[in-house]
Amino acid sequence: MIVYGLINSAILALMALGFNLTFGISGVANFAYGAMYIVGGFITWSLINTLNIPYAISAISTIIIMGVFGALIYRFIIKRIRGLVMSEVIATFGISIVLLELLRFIGLIGFKYSLPVFIDGSVEIFGDYVDIQRLLIIGLMILIIISLYLFTHHTKTGLAFRGIAQEEHTSLSLGINPDWIASLSMGMGSALGTFAAIVILPLGTITVDGGYDILINALSVCIVGGLGSTFGVIIASFIIGYAQTITAMYLAPHWTMIVSLLAILVILVIKPSGLLGHQKELEERV
Amino acid sequence: MKNRENYRKERIDRCIKARSDDIYALSSYKEMWYLIFPRVVPIIGIAILAYFLPLYWKKVVITTCIVAMLAVSWDFLSSCGLLSLGQALFFGIGSYTAGCLNHYFHVPIYLTIPIATICGGFISTILLLPVIRLRGIYFAMVTLILPLMLARGIEATHIFGGNEGITGLSPFPNVWVELTFIIAGMWAALFALRRFISSDYGLIFVSIRDNDRATMASGINIYSFKAQALFIGSSICAFCGAFMTHSYMFTGIPVFTMEFSILPIAASAIGGIGTLAGPLLGAFILVPLSEILREFGTLRVVFYGLVLVVCVVALPEGIFHYLSRKYNEMERWVRLE
Numbered sequence: 001m002i003v004y005g006l007i008n009s010a011i012l013a014l015m016a017l018g019f020n021l022t023f024g025i026s027g028v029a030n031f032a033y034g035a036m037y038i039v040g041g042f043i044t045w046s047l048i049n050t051l052n053i054p055y056a057i058s059a060i061s062t063i064i065i066m067g068v069f070g071a072l073i074y075r076f077i078i079k080r081i082r083g084l085v086m087s088e089v090i091a092t093f094g095i096s097i098v099l100l101e102l103l104r105f106i107g108l109i110g111f112k113y114s115l116p117v118f119i120d121g122s123v124e125i126f127g128d129y130v131d132i133q134r135l136l137i138i139g140l141m142i143l144i145i146i147s148l149y150l151f152t153h154h155t156k157t158g159l160a161f162r163g164i165a166q167e168e169h170t171s172l173s174l175g176i177n178p179d180w181i182a183s184l185s186m187g188m189g190s191a192l193g194t195f196a197a198i199v200i201l202p203l204g205t206i207t208v209d210g211g212y213d214i215l216i217n218a219l220s221v222c223i224v225g226g227l228g229s230t231f232g233v234i235i236a237s238f239i240i241g242y243a244q245t246i247t248a249m250y251l252a253p254h255w256t257m258i259v260s261l262l263a264i265l266v267i268l269v270i271k272p273s274g275l276l277g278h279q280k281e282l283e284e285r286v
Numbered sequence: 287m288k289n290r291e292n293y294r295k296e297r298i299d300r301c302i303k304a305r306s307d308d309i310y311a312l313s314s315y316k317e318m319w320y321l322i323f324p325r326v327v328p329i330i331g332i333a334i335l336a337y338f339l340p341l342y343w344k345k346v347v348i349t350t351c352i353v354a355m356l357a358v359s360w361d362f363l364s365s366c367g368l369l370s371l372g373q374a375l376f377f378g379i380g381s382y383t384a385g386c387l388n389h390y391f392h393v394p395i396y397l398t399i400p401i402a403t404i405c406g407g408f409i410s411t412i413l414l415l416p417v418i419r420l421r422g423i424y425f426a427m428v429t430l431i432l433p434l435m436l437a438r439g440i441e442a443t444h445i446f447g448g449n450e451g452i453t454g455l456s457p458f459p460n461v462w463v464e465l466t467f468i469i470a471g472m473w474a475a476l477f478a479l480r481r482f483i484s485s486d487y488g489l490i491f492v493s494i495r496d497n498d499r500a501t502m503a504s505g506i507n508i509y510s511f512k513a514q515a516l517f518i519g520s521s522i523c524a525f526c527g528a529f530m531t532h533s534y535m536f537t538g539i540p541v542f543t544m545e546f547s548i549l550p551i552a553a554s555a556i557g558g559i560g561t562l563a564g565p566l567l568g569a570f571i572l573v574p575l576s577e578i579l580r581e582f583g584t585l586r587v588v589f590y591g592l593v594l595v596v597c598v599v600a601l602p603e604g605i606f607h608y609l610s611r612k613y614n615e616m617e618r619w620v621r622l623e
Contacts, residue, residue, distance in 0.1 A: 029423040031371075031430075080599050085422045086369050086559070087598045090551055093371060093430075094594030097548055101587040212434055212544075219427045257438050261431060265416045 007134045009241025010141040013234050014196040015214055016221035017144065020233045022070075022189030023222065025165045026182035028078055030070075031092040033193055034215030035099035038208065040066045040194030041201045042103060059198045063191050070190025074183035082182070096215070104208045133202055140199055144192070148230065161185060213257075220260035224267045239263065293619040303614045324613065329473060332570075336465050344461055348533060350573040351468040352526045355475050357550035357557070357565030359522040362479050365560055366515035367421060367495030372429035373523055374546040375413075378436065380406035380524025385452045385537030395456050399528045406524025411517045418512050421498065430547075437542035451538020458532060468529055472566070475522050480562050482518075491515050545587060549573070552590040555597040558604020567606050 019033045030036075040062055047058035073095060081087040152158035163171035164181045172178055204210075217240075225236030240263050244256040306317040336347045356373050363370050384402035387393040393401070417428045441449060458464040482488045493501045494508050494515075501508050531537045549572065550565065557568025572593065576586045597604070 029427070077595060077599055081602070086364065087602065089369060089371070089423050089426050090555060091595050091598045093548075093551075094591045094598065097544065097591035098588050098595065101544075101585070101591065105582075105585045105588060216431050216434060219431065223424065223427065252442070255442075257435050261435055264428065264431075268417060268420070 005242040005245040007137060008245050009238040010138045011200055012217055012221050012241045013237035014137065014141050014144065014200060015193075016218040016225070016233050016237055017148070017230070018189040018192030018196060019218040020222050020225075020230065021148070021192060022186050024229070025161050025185035026074070026078075026082075027165075028074070028082070028088055028182070028186065029092065030186065030189060031089060031215065032073070032096040032099065033189070033218055034211035034213070035096040036066055036070065036190045037193045037197045037214045038103060038206060038211040039099050040190075041197040041206045044194075044198055045206060062198065063194045066194040067187040067191030069187075071183045071187030073190075074186035078186065079179055079183070082179075096211070100208050100211045131203075137199055144195070145230070145234065157181075157184070216257070217260060220264050224263050236263075292622050294622055295617055296620045297611070297615045297617050299614060300616055332469060336469060337462075341461065344465060346574060346577050348464060348468050349577075350570055351472045352530055353549050353553060353573050354566045354569035355468075355472050355526050356523055356546065357553040357569045358472075358476055358479060358562055359519045360550040361554050361559060361562050361565045362483070362522075363515060363519040364554070365483060365495060365562075366491040366512065366519075367498065368512060368515060368519070369422060369426045370429045370519075371426045371551070372431075372433045372547050373550045374542050374544070375429060375433040375436065376406065376410045376520035376523030377527040377530075377546045378433060378541040379409050379413075379520075380527025381531045381537045381541040382446060382527075383409070383524065384528035384531045385455055386446060388455045388532070389452045395458065395532055399525065399532065402528035402531075403521050403525040406527065407517045407521030410520035410524065411513055414516055415513060418509055418516065433542045433547065437539050440539060447538060449539060451536060451540075453536050455532060455535045455537070457535050464533060471525060471529070475525075476562060476566055479518075483562065545590075548587065548590050548594070552594045552597075554604075555594050556601075556605060558606035558608075561604070561606045561610075564604050564606030567609075568604070571605075 015037070019030060022028060022030045022033075043065060044058050044062040047053045047062060048055055051058075053061075077091055077095070078088060081091060150158075152162055160171065160176045160181050161184075163174070163176055164178050164185075168178050221233055221236045221240055224240060225232030225234070240260060243259045243263065247255050247259050302317060302320050305311070305313070306321050311317045311321055332347070336344060339347065356377060359376075360370060360373055380402045383406050384398040387398045387401060388395065413432065414428070417425060420428065440446060446452060458467070483492065490501065490506060490511055494511060498508050527541060530541070550569075553568035553572050554565040555568070556564075556571060557566065558564030572590070576589065579586050579589060582589075
């Protein structure tokens with residue numbers, strides 16, 4: 001159970017990181033995130049199965065494609081309505097609907113839509129058999145978090161990211177182009193989402209409804225952890241991940257969705273800014 | 287063609303608009319007609335259209351009215367600063383309340399709809415009460431999550447008929463009653479809300495959207511007002527849900543689908559957000575159009591999404607604003623000094 005809780009937490013963290021990155025930096029709540037996740041999975045699938053491109057190449061190219069796609073969405077759609085919260089939400093929600101329902105129309109149903117695992121097989125840990133894929137998820141999550149940390153603290157672009165997140169006007173006067181950085185963050189957010197999709201989707205099948213699930217999970221983790229705070233997201237994903245695993249074990253699997261909602265409600269009552277949120281965010285949300 | 291560089295476009299209210307805003311509206315039939323015309327023509331037009339169309343299109347009119355009411359309610363909520371992405375939640379709760387009352391307790395139809403309206407409003411408000419302190423996207427997130435979760439819960443626990451839903455509910459006596467009922471409900475909701483929002487009491491709701499901190503500083507308990515707004519908005523949706531349940535004699539998981547959340551927003555985005563009449567107009571454009579596109583199946587939802595994105599980005603004003611500008615104001619080019 002400890003192992004599966006850990007894996008579940010790692011999955012949640014991977015899902016939420018991309019959403020969190022975009023929101024934390026550009027302030028755009030990307031409601032199309034779940035759609036991008038599924039579209040990423042679908043593109044990888046079609047690259048492998050229809051164009052017969054090797055797995056590794058198709059995975060990497062999908063990440064790049066989706067990253068560019070996210071940046072383009074920012075360039076052509078979000079940029080025009082930046083700052084109008086209602087329009088941003090409606091537009092990204094609309095994009096999400098378009099992408100997901102288009103996939104549903106194309107006929108994305110069935111077990112054939114599943115990605116291959118990286119390495120087949122399983123190992124025994126504490127008496128439980130665990131797939132190597134699941135272990136890989138944990139490893140990759142740690143890798144992503146470390147590289148994100150290094151990126152945002154030790155590279156010029158990363159520092160610009162944080163600058164935009166903290167004070168947009170000041171960073172503008174220091175020669176940082178907010179639009180460029182924001183579109184980059186949106187691109188990176190969707191690339192991260194696609195990465196998560198490629199890593200996580202081999203565990204199940206690609207379904208359209210999965211897109212909404214991902215969005216819900218990412219949102220609840222982000223709300224609990226405090227939007228825009230990466231470490232809050234990690235802690236929150238561990239809390240929710242373990243809570244979900246325990247519920248699935250002792251109650252029934254279909255109660256797991258309730259856990260996220262409950263976590264949101266509890267955190268809003270106790271600490272409305274989220275676990276590691278800042279006062280600034282508190283003002284924004286309450 | 288004049289050289290437009292040294293000109294700017296000026297917009298002024300028409301004389302008749304300035305006159306009819308005041309007590310002078312009663313001075314002549316012309317002014318009265320000017321005021322009444324935009325209100326009466328749609329009412330009569332829709333009534334005539336509804337009663338003389340073939341049966342299939344009558345049903346379309348009913349659906350349109352339902353969506354129009356959902357959209358008006360969405361617009362009302364958004365005027366109060368409550369951005370909802372889950373009208374399906376209110377709709378579904380109303381639908382299930384009416385369905386269960388009718389199926390398990392055999393309450394007659396003329397009681398289930400009022401009860402479902404009130405109770406649905408209450409249940410939705412209580413469900414959202416813990417998160418009423420949230421605003422903007424945070425509130426939107428929770429409203430997006432809730433209907434999906436309720437649908438999942440019903441699917442999992444098999445309460446209220448589970449996946450199959452509840453069928454065989456009592457229908458309306460005939461289609462005429464149905465039509466009259468929903469059209470009357472729609473106009474009542476529209477005009478009541480329009481009047482409400484421009485009253486002193488309704489002004490508080492608008493001020494919560496514009497600046498909630500300033501409203502709080504004026505000694506107004508914004509949470510109580512937000513809850514009231516939520517109750518009003520969700521009651522209207524619950525009425526639609528209850529009506530739809532009896533109209534189709536069925537309630538089930540489909541009432542929580544994305545379509546009921548996305549359609550009202552799309553209608554509002556087309557019609558013009560913040561006018562209440564705009565969303566209605568939007569619904570009357572969007573739903574018949576999507577009926578024509580019915581053969582494309584789920585592609586319709588894609589179409590709504592596209593409309594949504596295009597309208598929000600390219601036509602943020604909406605049709606209704608445009609029309610009312612043309613009706614009330616005149617434009618002319620003025621030379622720059």
